[in-house]
Amino acid sequence: MVKIVAAVLLQWACADSEISAMFAKSVGLLETDKKPQHKHTNRHAKSHNQPSLAEVATDTICSNSGIYKATWAESEESDALNVAPPADYAIELDSWDDASMTLLMTELKTMFTTEHACWPTDAGHYGPFMIRLAWHASGSFRSSDNKGGSVGGRIRFFPEADWPDNGNLDKARSLLAPIKTKFGAKLSWGDLYILAGTLAIVDMGGPCTTFCFGRQDDASGADSKMLNCDPSGDVGSLVRCDDNDPDKFSQDQQGLIYVNAQGPNGDPNPYMSSQDIKRTFSRMGMNWQQTAALVGGGHAFGQSHALAGEAGDVKTAGFEGAWTNNPTEWDNEYFQALIEEDWEAVETKVFNAQVAVKHPLHANIQWQTVNRTSVFKDTMMTTADIGIKAHPDFSLHAVRYASHLAALDSAFREAWELLTTRGSGWVSTKRCVQLEDFY
Numbered sequence: 001m002v003k004i005v006a007a008v009l010l011q012w013a014c015a016d017s018e019i020s021a022m023f024a025k026s027v028g029l030l031e032t033d034k035k036p037q038h039k040h041t042n043r044h045a046k047s048h049n050q051p052s053l054a055e056v057a058t059d060t061i062c063s064n065s066g067i068y069k070a071t072w073a074e075s076e077e078s079d080a081l082n083v084a085p086p087a088d089y090a091i092e093l094d095s096w097d098d099a100s101m102t103l104l105m106t107e108l109k110t111m112f113t114t115e116h117a118c119w120p121t122d123a124g125h126y127g128p129f130m131i132r133l134a135w136h137a138s139g140s141f142r143s144s145d146n147k148g149g150s151v152g153g154r155i156r157f158f159p160e161a162d163w164p165d166n167g168n169l170d171k172a173r174s175l176l177a178p179i180k181t182k183f184g185a186k187l188s189w190g191d192l193y194i195l196a197g198t199l200a201i202v203d204m205g206g207p208c209t210t211f212c213f214g215r216q217d218d219a220s221g222a223d224s225k226m227l228n229c230d231p232s233g234d235v236g237s238l239v240r241c242d243d244n245d246p247d248k249f250s251q252d253q254q255g256l257i258y259v260n261a262q263g264p265n266g267d268p269n270p271y272m273s274s275q276d277i278k279r280t281f282s283r284m285g286m287n288w289q290q291t292a293a294l295v296g297g298g299h300a301f302g303q304s305h306a307l308a309g310e311a312g313d314v315k316t317a318g319f320e321g322a323w324t325n326n327p328t329e330w331d332n333e334y335f336q337a338l339i340e341e342d343w344e345a346v347e348t349k350v351f352n353a354q355v356a357v358k359h360p361l362h363a364n365i366q367w368q369t370v371n372r373t374s375v376f377k378d379t380m381m382t383t384a385d386i387g388i389k390a391h392p393d394f395s396l397h398a399v400r401y402a403s404h405l406a407a408l409d410s411a412f413r414e415a416w417e418l419l420t421t422r423g424s425g426w427v428s429t430k431r432c433v434q435l436e437d438f439y
Ligand code: HEM
Pocket: 008, 122, 128, 129, 131, 132, 135, 258, 259, 260, 261, 277, 294, 295, 297, 298, 299, 301, 302, 303, 304, 305, 306, 315, 316, 317, 318, 319, 382, 384, 385
């Protein structure tokens, strides 16, 4: 029975890499089998659902229109379908029964593996895309004044929808739109984003257990305007938030959720990047351990894109490749690869020749293993990921997570819950479910 209860060739040469390597040797990591330790069962079916021809013909997820409209410009906020929050979300939550809750979870699981031609999955599962949506909806939270975060579901509106860091997440929201329509006022957008990300983690074998409903939607994006650290609101300005107020903002640069993945202002310097990570995540209320678990646990899944979309030419962040060899399965391979391998900076278009074909002028820098015959040779890291190895206070935890999957499980579970529940605007009594009950 469903139980519903109330309630992350320039040789890697930073001195810190030696510290990490020494640490790794001391715990025998370099001698370990490089296979990730799997504990959880990947729950999703390997085959994915192909849509019918009729469905493909009406598939508008890439145009934010029709039944897939799920992002609204400022001028559309007042009269758009599915925008207005209910008068009393607590009453709506009370109306859920076991059957409709099971139906919601089934709809989400079906969506994870149902292909859409204009925005294909990378490896048969939209889960990683949903996790990024949930993370970006939540990562705007700042502890300085308790503003931002997933509650309110404001990522569907201007200005958050337009932040460069949120690129292509409009398609992720569109994938959720039919589900929102089906459940209407009973399910807020904010809850739907976080549920989709959390259930995706569970569906791919990850360690999350509980989900609580209760995020009341905002009717507009107005309350996100003050999250912009550049008072001009110009997302192209590249203003560093530190220049305005060093302690206030959760992101480092206007238009980002957190840090520039290629390093501060695009400089591929891992140690400097680690400092930015420390600053931004502590403004979100996260410590070293939680930050390392979140970045590496999040990047157990999915990949970076310079070759997305139907024609394989759409850039999101503009790097290309996955962090692990199993990007739709929960494991600690990210940390094993990060700690055990030496990494070197490389141009994205050198790492992946197809990027040079599609984007000849592309100038992104990412990282590859120095050992080009390693089991991790096809995986990638960004400068920020290498930053997790570059700082001893991060690498301490990365080394532990590389050898103890259980330690990563509990640290990630706790940090994910913190990340996705921060901020104000909740109903007074949350409605919580055990996600295990839907498998
Ligand atoms: C220092 C912090 C972080 C940095 C610099 C970073 C950077 C990135 C970049 C550049 C991408 C590629 C986007 C694209 O091109 O599609 C990405 C994707 C992703 N990130 Fe992060 N990230 C960070 C933290 C996190 C956290 C905390 C989570 C979740 C807990 C997370 C989960 C993901 C997932 C699941 C994807 C794959 C999305 C997909 O496959 O479509 N990231 N991240």
